[in-house]
Amino acid sequence: MQIPSTIRVEQSGDFAAVHALHDAAFDHNPAISALVCDLRTLDAPFPVISLVAVDDSDTPKGHVMLTHAWLDAWDRMIDVMVLSPLGVHPDAQGQGIGTDLIDAALRDADKLAVPIVFLEGNNKYYGPRGFKPAVTLNIRRPSLRMPDMAFQMKPLSAYTPDMTGSFVYRDVHWTHGVGLYR
């Protein structure tokens, strides 16, 4: 059944539903909700972007987060953002909600003059949504154990081609989000 959805900023009253939808989307992996919890209070140069897609009764069916990370470039550390996690409740998948959340989050990041949004994921999904493997723009992935195709980036308006170097996750991602590569 098609679920009508609206995208808005996540509120504290959404927290339980957001955790529940990630639990359902990520096969009850508790690391995702734990990551979301810690990311909400991340101290960073950019505010956390946390958006929900809600149904007609204002219940979150999808959630996306963009949070701070660094690009360790040849002459400076550049503040960037990473898209993680993105989850859509299994009942609502395949209806464009994930795509709409990505688009809305990228628009918000562009307004903050974030130069690049990175993510780790399947290029078959993210490629048609504007992401390309970071290696193609001379940016190194955060771990040699992460496949090149999985580590992707979306340059925004503030991007310039001299932004090359190594992507650096905040500690919270290493703790919860990228355990496979630890």
Ligand SMILES: CC(C)(COP(=O)(O)OP(=O)(O)OC[C@H]1O[C@@H](n2cnc3c(N)ncnc32)[C@H](O)[C@@H]1OP(=O)(O)O)[C@@H](O)C(=O)NCCC(=O)NCCS
């Ligand atoms: C991946 C996810 C966020 C997509 O959200 P969604 O609202 O279902 O996606 P959309 O409706 O915008 O897009 C649907 C398309 O994405 C494709 N797709 C969904 N998950 C995919 C995946 N893991 N890899 C490749 N393609 C995928 C679907 O086949 C569909 O393709 P089509 O448009 O050619 O039919 C959602 O399926 C989800 O939460 N999955 C489990 C959690 C997860 O893996 N999240 C992280 C992604 S790296």
